[in-house]
Amino acid sequence: SFELTQPPSVSVSPGQTASITCSGNNLANQYTAWYQQRPGQSPILVIFKNDKRPSGIPERFSGSKSGNTARLTISGAHVDDEGDFYCQAWESAAASIFGGGTKLTVL
């Protein structure tokens, strides 16, 4: 079955670059999206279609993909960027899947 694998945690200091990966079989052929979930809040979309940024999302958030691995990069991480990040892809037109999530710590 289709699974998306993320590292459980990533830790960076403020101002450093944070990078979160998402790997999955056949991900090369699927669009990937990324969602940020701050503690106690609903997820928000930060990247869609691999590398597109919704309006209102800071430019320090960027997405990329190489083969079956997608990557979310936060350039110059802020303390308030902390939270859980989830990747997501459509396994088929009738099934979506989320990665297990990565806890980003900025301190």
Next chain:
Amino acid sequence: DVQLVESGGGLVQPGGSLRLSCDASGFSLSDYTMNWVRQAPGKGLEWLGDISRTGYTISYADSVRGRFTISRDNDKNLLYLQMHSLRVNDTALYYCVRDGLFDYWGPGTLVTVSS
């Protein structure tokens, strides 16, 4: 502004039923596919299913197929999730989410399945 507000959550016994609603505003519901996603306490996100703009096409995750039913009333701007045969591991915060891009999420409604 786009708003999604879920309701109908609560405490239910194993084997019981519950119907969740999602009130959509700030956009025309009929223009978008809609999803239900849940999050068990301390766990990650799980897609449950989606419904096409007209309601003609509905898809479900394997974990809920046959027990949960998604429907919509575009005239009332409402999305529904009917849940039957609830299990303890269905305990979660249930989110209503707009579009295949999952671009807007409601605050969620908590469902607790416990005896």
